[in-house]
Amino acid sequence: MVGAAHGFTQVVEKDGLRAMAGLKLSGVELHIGFDDVDSPRGGCTTDLASEIAINWSKRGVKFIDYPNLVRLNPAIPWKTRGNGALSLRVLAESYELAKEMCSEVISIAESYVAEFAHPKRSPHVACFIGRVPGELEAMGERAVKDVVLIDEALSIVEKYLPKIITWSNSSSKRGLIGALAAVGNKLTKDHTYELIAYRSRDYWGAPRLIDPVSVFKMDEETRGMTFLNVDREANRVLIAPHGPDPILFGIRGEEPGALIKALNVIETGEPIAKWIIFRTNQATDEHLRRVKNLCEAYAYTGVIALGKISRSPRTIAGGHVILAIADECGEIDVAAYEPTGSFRSIVKELRPGDVVEVYGVVRPPSSTHGRTINLEKIRIIKLSEAVKYLNPVCPKCGRRMTSSGRGKGFKCAHCGYKDPAASKIAVVEKRSVAEGWHQPPPRAFKHLMKPLERFGREKNSWSGVMIEKWHS
Numbered sequence: 060m061v062g063a064a065h066g067f068t069q070v071v072e073k074d075g076l077r078a079m080a081g082l083k084l085s086g087v088e089l090h091i092g093f094d095d096v097d098s099p100r101g102g103c104t105t106d107l108a109s110e111i112a113i114n115w116s117k118r119g120v121k122f123i124d125y126p127n128l129v130r131l132n133p134a135i136p137w138k139t140r141g142n143g144a145l146s147l148r149v150l151a152e153s154y155e156l157a158k159e160m161c162s163e164v165i166s167i168a169e170s171y172v173a174e175f176a177h178p179k180r181s182p183h184v185a186c187f188i189g190r191v192p193g194e195l196e197a198m199g200e201r202a203v204k205d206v207v208l209i210d211e212a213l214s215i216v217e218k219y220l221p222k223i224i225t226w227s228n229s230s231s232k233r234g235l236i237g238a239l240a241a242v243g244n245k246l247t248k249d250h251t252y253e254l255i256a257y258r259s260r261d262y263w264g265a266p267r268l269i270d271p272v273s274v275f276k277m278d279e280e281t282r283g284m285t286f287l288n289v290d291r292e293a294n295r296v297l298i299a300p301h302g303p304d305p306i307l308f309g310i311r312g313e314e315p316g317a318l319i320k321a322l323n324v325i326e327t328g329e330p331i332a333k334w335i336i337f338r339t340n341q342a343t344d345e346h347l348r349r350v351k352n353l354c355e356a357y358a359y360t361g362v363i364a365l366g367k368i369s370r371s372p373r374t375i376a377g378g379h380v381i382l383a384i385a386d387e388c389g390e391i392d393v394a395a396y397e398p399t400g401s402f403r404s405i406v407k408e409l410r411p412g413d414v415v416e417v418y419g420v421v422r423p424p425s426s427t428h429g430r431t432i433n434l435e436k437i438r439i440i441k442l443s444e445a446v447k448y449l450n451p452v453c454p455k456c457g458r459r460m461t462s463s464g465r466g467k468g469f470k471c472a473h474c475g476y477k478d479p480a481a482s483k484i485a486v487v488e489k490r491s492v493a494e495g496w497h498q499p500p501p502r503a504f505k506h507l508m509k510p511l512e513r514f515g516r517e518k519n520s521w522s523g524v525m526i527e528k529w530h531s
């Protein structure tokens with residue numbers, strides 16, 4: 060991207076096709092972040108953002124990106140539902156117009172939230188006029204991996220006034236972090252897409268009418284280009300949420316074109332009010348950071364950590380499996396929770412000495428457990444050789460002999476054969492788990508978790524080119 064700043068005016072050549080055609084788009088970038096503009100009573104942040112996006116797009120507003128759906132650090136207990144923040148990125152003709160567009164969004168958000176008011180929410184909108192500064196980009200990326208404090212968010216707002224305009228009707232500033240993070244995190248590295256289809260208002264709250272057979276068919280036909288549509292182990296459709304929100308279903312995939320193909324395969328018994336494609340950090344593992352040692356596995360962060368099994372897996376009440384790994388620096392508990400289903404049977408096979416790389420978010424210690432990594436994926440790097448010592452086999456009849464007493468060798472209870480010189484024999488235990496990657500079934504996946512099917516499909520940049528029909 061080439062951009063020359065003249066005051067607030069920039070020339071943007073982000074749109075590759077237009078740039079090739081020699082057309083330059085001039086204007087002022089306007090980035091609008093939303094967080095927590097929803098409530099358990101209905102309505103959601105993506106619904107509001109998509110409403111504005113579709114409306115503006117119809118009015119001819121130039122979008123410089125798909126609406127972004129940025130999933131924030133899932134290890135933070137005070138997160139909002141799903142912990143997703145949204146941003147819209149457009150080009151305004153002038154600084155004044157950008158300000159007006161921001162005001163328009165704020166008044167729409169205000170009435171949306173008024174309709175769905177809820178005391179536990181902290182709805183926020185944050186507009187940034189102009190090119191997003193590096194400091195805000197860094198904060199947006201950190202909000203996915205780490206803890207960003209409200210004071211940091213407030214100091215960024217103060218520093219960039221009047222280019223930053225914020226709005227909230229809540230005394231809590233929590234949502235400000237998400238709204239700013241959505242502006243700052245430009246999904247410049249690995250990213251995926253989600254096509255979200257919405258229900259018409261008459262259907263909100265009623266059971267969703269989606270033909271499951273068509274979803275399995277879609278999954279087959281778009282294999283490799285979409286993911287986490289269904290769970291074959293549980294024979295379950297995963298694209299539809301439960302609960303009263305206005306989303307009918309969401310299809311996640313690698314490219315916008317594949318999502319539209321998938322959309323056309325799905326059959327529903329209710330109308331689709333609208334659909335829109337988001338660009339997102341879902342299924343990218345962006346929340347995980349490789350740590351040098353276990354001492355760096357801080358609570359409220361996501362980690363990739365190497366260690367040796369130091370305590371055998373045990374199943375606790377509720378069906379959760381707990382083990383521990385250690386390195387030269389310390390020891391940490393690792394938990395595979397009940398909802399991870401068959402994944403637990405793999406974890407249960409691990410033995411002390413096995414070398415593993417664990418992926419997950421770190422919970423702080425409590426009175427009942429130590430610092431714990433909630434396991435999202437595991438890579439078994441080296442299985443230890445577990446040796447069992449067995450009694451020798453009788454050379455005469457082939458049965459296993461019994462000890463004649465300490466230092467007195469073994470005897471055969473069946474045929475009476477005795478061997479005072481015999482001793483136990485070492486047998487390497489056959490392991491029923493394989494080295495390599497293991498992951499939970501699709502139904503146990505959370506938004507940011509990258510499925511193994513995506514390995515090798517990671518993107519390291521975004522072309523800036525949007526398909527023509529990204530909503531309807």
Ligand SMILES: [Zn+2]
Binds near residue numbers: 458
């Ligand atoms: Zn014998």
